[in-house]
Every structure is written in C-alpha cells, then in structure tokens.
Amino acid sequence: MTAGPAGTGALLEDLAAELTPELSAGALTTDPEVVSSHARDEAPFAAVGTALALVRARTVQDVQATMRWASRHRIPVVPQGARSGISGGANAVDGCLLLSVERMDRILQVNAAEQTVTVEPGIINQDLKDAVAAHGLSYPPDPGSVAMSSIGGNLATNAGGLCCVKYGVTRDYVRQVAVVLADGTLTRLGSTTAKGVAGLDLCGLFVGSEGTLGIIVEATLRLVPSLPPPLTAVATFRQPREAAQTVAEFMGAGARPSMMESLDRISIDLLNRFGDFGLDDQAGALLLMQSDGNGVVAEAAREVAEFADVAQRLGALEVAFSEDPEDSEALVAARRMAQPAFERYSRDHGGGQLLDDVCLPRTAIPEFYDRLDAVRARTGLMIAVVAHAGDGNMHPSVFFDTTDETSVRLAHEAFDEIMAIGLDLGGTITGEHGVGSLKSAWLARELDEGSRRLHRAVKDAIDPLGIMNPGKQFAAL
Numbered sequence: 040m041t042a043g044p045a046g047t048g049a050l051l052e053d054l055a056a057e058l059t060p061e062l063s064a065g066a067l068t069t070d071p072e073v074v075s076s077h078a079r080d081e082a083p084f085a086a087v088g089t090a091l092a093l094v095r096a097r098t099v100q101d102v103q104a105t106m107r108w109a110s111r112h113r114i115p116v117v118p119q120g121a122r123s124g125i126s127g128g129a130n131a132v133d134g135c136l137l138l139s140v141e142r143m144d145r146i147l148q149v150n151a152a153e154q155t156v157t158v159e160p161g162i163i164n165q166d167l168k169d170a171v172a173a174h175g176l177s178y179p180p181d182p183g184s185v186a187m188s189s190i191g192g193n194l195a196t197n198a199g200g201l202c203c204v205k206y207g208v209t210r211d212y213v214r215q216v217a218v219v220l221a222d223g224t225l226t227r228l229g230s231t232t233a234k235g236v237a238g239l240d241l242c243g244l245f246v247g248s249e250g251t252l253g254i255i256v257e258a259t260l261r262l263v264p265s266l267p268p269p270l271t272a273v274a275t276f277r278q279p280r281e282a283a284q285t286v287a288e289f290m291g292a293g294a295r296p297s298m299m300e301s302l303d304r305i306s307i308d309l310l311n312r313f314g315d316f317g318l319d320d321q322a323g324a325l326l327l328m329q330s331d332g333n334g335v336v337a338e339a340a341r342e343v344a345e346f347a348d349v350a351q352r353l354g355a356l357e358v359a360f361s362e363d364p365e366d367s368e369a370l371v372a373a374r375r376m377a378q379p380a381f382e383r384y385s386r387d388h389g390g391g392q393l394l395d396d397v398c399l400p401r402t403a404i405p406e407f408y409d410r411l412d413a414v415r416a417r418t419g420l421m422i423a424v425v426a427h428a429g430d431g432n433m434h435p436s437v438f439f440d441t442t443d444e445t446s447v448r449l450a451h452e453a454f455d456e457i458m459a460i461g462l463d464l465g466g467t468i469t470g471e472h473g474v475g476s477l478k479s480a481w482l483a484r485e486l487d488e489g490s491r492r493l494h495r496a497v498k499d500a501i502d503p504l505g506i507m508n509p510g511k512q513f514a515a516l
Contacts, residue, residue, distance in 0.1 A: 047091065047134075050112065054092055061104035063097040077119065077139065078131040083393060084451075085127025085477045086510070090117070093137040099217070099225060099256045105138050106254070107223035115506045116221075118250035120160060120189040124196065125394055126475025128249045132510050140191055143256065146170055154262045155214060155231060160191025160255050176262040179206035182471065183375055194255050196473035197247035201374065204429030205297045205331075206263075208471065210246045217257035218245055221502045231259050244497070249473050250508040252501045269297050269329035270339045271367040274350040274358045275322035279303045279424070281354045282324035283404035286428045289349045290401055294342060298329035299429025300374050303408075306381075306423045313380035316373040322356060326428065327370055377425045381436050389440030391447065393454045397461030398470030399431040407433060410460045418449040432470035433461075455481075474512040483515040491516045 051069055059067050068074065069092045079087045091114065094105045109116045115135040122129045131137055144161035151174045158167060164185045168178050181200035182188055188198065194216070199208040215229035229235065229242030245252055276282045282301050290299070302310070302325045307318045318325065328346050332339025347358045361367060378394075385392040399407055408424075415422055421438045435457055439450035458468045458481050468474070468481045483491060498505075498513050 050091060050114070053112070054108070058094075058104060058108045061108075062094065062101050066095050066097060066101050068093050068095070074137065077122070077137050080119075080122040080124040080127060080129040080475075082125045082127040082130070082475060082477050083391070085130050085475065086132075087127075088131045088133035088135065090131040090135050090137045093139065095139045095142055097142050099143075099219065102138065102140065102219045102254055102256050103223040103225060105136060106219055106221060109136055109506055110222045110504060113504055113506060115509050116254075117508050118191075118195070118254045120192040120195070121163070121187055123184050123188045124192060124473060124475065126196075126469070126473045126477045128195065128473050128475035128508070128511055129192075130476060135509075138254065140254065140256065141189065143191075144189075147257065149174055149176075151176065153231070153233075154264075155259050156262055157257065157259045158190055159257060160189060160194065162190050164188055164190060164193060171262055172265065175265050177264065177266045178212065178260060178262055179203075179266065180209045180212060181206075183378060185375075190258060190260075191255055194246050194258060195249050196471065199427065199430070199432065199471040201298050201300060201371070201427060202266075203471075204299050204427060205295050206266075210243055212261045213242060213246050213258060214261055215259040216242055216245055216255045218253040218255055220253045221504060221507050225256075229259075247473075249475065249512045251498065251512050252507060266297070267331040267334040267339075268364055269331040269367060270336075270343050271361045271370060272328045272343045272346055272358060273361075273370060274326045274328070274347070274355045275319050276324040276326070276350075276353075276355055277322075279324040279408040280405045282326050283401075283408060283428070285326060285346075285350045285353045285355070287401045287404065288353065289346055290429055292345075292349075294345065295330075296328050296342065296346070296429060297331045298327065298371070299427070300327040301325065301424075301426045301428040302327075302374070302377065303424045305421060306377055306425050309380045309384050309423060310373060310377060313376060313383055314373075316369075316376070318373065319357070326350065327374055329367065329371075374425070381423060381438075385438055388438065389442065389446065391437075391439035391441040391450055393437040393439070393450055394472075395433070395435045395437070395454055395457045396469045396472040397433050397435075397458060397466050399433060399461060399464050399466035401428075401431045403464040403466065404428065404431060404433070407460060407464060410464075411435065411457070414453050414456050414460075418453045420446070420449055420453055422453065427470070430470070431466070476511050476514065479510075479512060479514040482512065486516070 143159040330342040
C-alpha cells in the first residue's frame with residue numbers, strides 16, 4: 040500500500056490517535072529523519088522505500104497492538120532487529136510501518152536443569168553466549184556477526200556460522216517460539232521439551248521465514264554443556280582447488296571437526312593489509328581446522344593428525360598445529376576480521392562490494408573455484424572468497440567501483456553468475472544470509488513449481504492480507 044500526501048496525513052493522524060495510547064511510552068516515532076535512519080539493513084543495492092513510521096517495541100503487547108492496527112488499515116509491516124543483515128530483508132517498503140524489536144533484549148530464564156534458555160529477540164548473540172557460559176552451558180550457533188547480530192535476526196534467517204559444521208544452525212537449537220501473527224494474535228509454536236511431535240512443525244516453519252509470516256517475540260533455545268577447548272591446525276596450499284579437495288576428502292571420510300574455514304589468496308592479502316595477522320602471503324589458499332574431540336584431547340589430536348595427513352597428501356605447502364588457546368583465538372579472530380577487511384578495501388577502492396552466499400555439496404567446491412576463475416576473467420573484477428568450507432557455504436565478495444556504470448553492471452552480472460553456478464552444481468542460493476529482496480527472484484528459480492505453490496499457499500494462509508514484510512522472500516513466487 041502506498042498512500043499519497045493526503046492519505047499519508049490521515050494515516051498519521053489515525054496512527055497517533057489509535058495506536059499511540061496502546062504502546063509503551065515513546066515507542067512510536069514519525070520523525071522523518073529518525074524513520075529514515077532505520078529504513079535499511081547492510082545490504083548494498085537492495086531497494087529501500089519510504090516508511091510511514093517506526094515502532095520501537097519494548098513488550099509483546101507493543102508488537103500485538105502494532106499488528107492489529109496495521110491489519111485494520113492494511114498497512115505493510117517490516118520487522119527489524121539489529122539490521123545487520125545483508126540481503127535487504129529489513130529494508131522499508133513504501134508506506135510501511137517499521138517494527139523494531141531491538142529493545143526487547145532480555146534473557147527471561149536460564150533453565151540449567153533442562154539446558155534451555157528463554158530470550159527476547161533483541162538480545163545479541165554474543166551477549167547470550169556470555170550469559171549462559173556462567174552456568175557452564177553453551178549456545179553453539181556462531182555467525183560471523185556474532186558480536187552485533189540479534190537472536191531474532193538469527194532466527195529470521197536460520198543463521199549458521201563458523202561452528203555449524205559440527206554443531207548445526209539456529210533451527211537445530213530452537214525448542215519453542217512465541218509469534219505475533221499478522222492480525223495481532225499471539226501463539227506459541229513447538230514445545231519446550233526435548234521431544235515433541237504433536238502436529239506439524241510450525242516452529243521450524245517460522246525459523247528462516249524472514250519476518251514474512253509473523254514476528255518472533257520470544258524463543259526457548261536448546262543449550263549444550265560448555266564446548267571443550269579445541270586443538271587447531273592451519274594448512275596452506277598453492278591453489279584453492281587443493282584446499283577444497285582436502286575438505287571434501289577429509290569430511291567424506293567421516294571427520295567431525297568443530298570448525299573448517301577457508302580463505303583464498305585475495306582474502307589472505309586483504310586481511311594482512313587490514314591487520315598484523317601474520318598469514319602466509321605466498322599461499323594461494325588457507326584452511327583453518329579445529330577439533331574439540333568431544334572433550335577428549337586424544338580424540339582431537341587424532342582428528343588433527345588425520346587432517347594433516349590428507350592435506351599433505353593433496354599438496355599442502357605447510358601444516359602447522361597449536362594447542363595454545365591464545366593461538367587458536369587469534370586465528371579465529373583473524374577469520375572473523377575478513378568482512379571488516381573487505382569493507383575497508385571496498386571503501387578505498389570504489390566503494391562497491393556484493394557478498395554472495397551460495398552453499399554447495401563439498402565435492403563440488405573444487406569445480407566452483409574453477410568456474411569462479413572464469414567469472415573473474417570475463418568481468419575483470421576482483422572476487423575474494425572466504426568459506427565455511429566444512430559445510431560447503433561459500434562467501435564470494437565481488438568488489439567494484441560504484442562510480443563506474445560498467446563496473447556496477449559487471450558486478451551484478453558476476454553476483455548472478457555465482458548464484459547460477461551454485462544452482463548448477465547442485466547447491467542453493469543462500470546458506471545462511473537469507474533471501475530478503477536481494478535474492479527473491481533467484482528463490483523462484485531455485486524452487487520447482489510444486490514448491491513455489493506450497494510457499495504461496497503457506498504465505499496466503501498465514502498472512503492473507505500480504506502485509507508481513509512484502510517485497511522480500513516471497514515476492515517473485
């Protein structure tokens with residue numbers, strides 16, 4: 040819905056008269072500058088509309104009241120958290136209400152006996168980890184944006200991260216969610232118990248739905264005992280293909296590392312420019328592998344030794360080991376700094392970066408690198424690749440000059456070619472960043488007609504007015 044000037048004025052009057060009394064004090068703002076400052080996430084080139092107003096909810100009742108008002112007036116609602124996403128999923132559409140749950144950031148309960156935690160959606164992932172660590176527990180999902188992304192956003196995109204190769208993604212830890220539906224109804228989906236198969240898995244349906252079905256206002260998450268300290272190995276290679284072959288063979292033999300990350304030559308170079316990380320600037324690729332051995336040091340040592348054997352047999356230049364926790368933390372910190380390093384390079388070289396997120400069968404990664412070389416050759420653009428290699432989740436970053444029309448066009452072509460390559464190799468267009476608006480057209484290409492029909496039916500049944508985050512995940516189905 041897009042209102043003209045007169046219609047907008049009437050809506051704002053109605054908003055003030057009807058909604059403000061139902062909200063927490065100060066929750067609603069119509070100040071154009073404030074609203075505009077909340078209108079987008081971190082995605083470049085994703086469409087950004089002009090929002091009607093911003094609601095910064097503090098309570099479940101704030102969310103319910105907002106959805107009831109929006110449903111009565113058929114006003115689109117765009118849910119938001121920390122706005123750290125990179126797919127445009129939190130971007131405003133014209134005439135919408137922005138509904139932020141960032142201020143709903145409490146831990147409601149830590150149940151050490153049941154190894155669960157119940158939280159509001161605005162809590163930051165790292166803050167949650169720190170809080171449960173005091174109880175001898177861990178929350179494993181570990182996105183690269185762990186220090187700034189919220190649990191609500193992680194739930195919305197079913198986020199993964201560095202540790203998901205062994206410990207799984209967000210959905211694997213969700214017991215129950217409380218959701219506010221489009222008409223303001225509050226419902227609980229799933230069960231807080233370790234097992235529960237009553238009815239359809241509606242809880243799982245909402246995890247990864249990117250705010251297109253409802254707004255998660257509470258989640259009960261499964262925890263595990265504190266993760267044991269890992270042993271770390273680093274292997275360098277002449278070419279990314281050799282590193283990829285090492286990953287495929289090592290994992291294919293049944294290995295269960297707690298981390299398996301890769302960097303290509305360009306990523307290594309950009310990291311070394313960014314900070315004093317001491318990475319081998321002669322290497323064409325690097326693998327960072329960790330094993331916690333399920334808490335058994337001898338088992339971790341055995342798995343690290345097996346990794347070294349495979350890497351050396353497949354052409355590793357060097358394999359180094361460390362049992363020092365500080366060394367391990369420094370290497371992981373270097374890996375987490377890849378995106379900040381990319382952002383600095385981008386700012387200094389034309390300002391353009393498109394970060395892709397295709398996920399592949401591990402055995403297809405060597406061919407992916409070969410095909411990516413062809414994309415580089417055709418476009419002439421620099422493309423760096425970091426990856427959660429153990430689960431095939433590739434993150435190519437396409438750098439370009441935003442002031443050069445040809446460079447911009449080639450960057451978008453490269454971005455699309457990478458997704459096409461991912462689908463052609465049996466993969467998916469997104470492993471953890473979500474679809475948002477940036478990839479909505481590609482979702483329609485990935486899904487077959489039967490799947491598209493099911494998606495449309497689910498959306499129409501749960502959000503019959505189509506007001507939940509329109510123009511995003513379902514837009515092209």
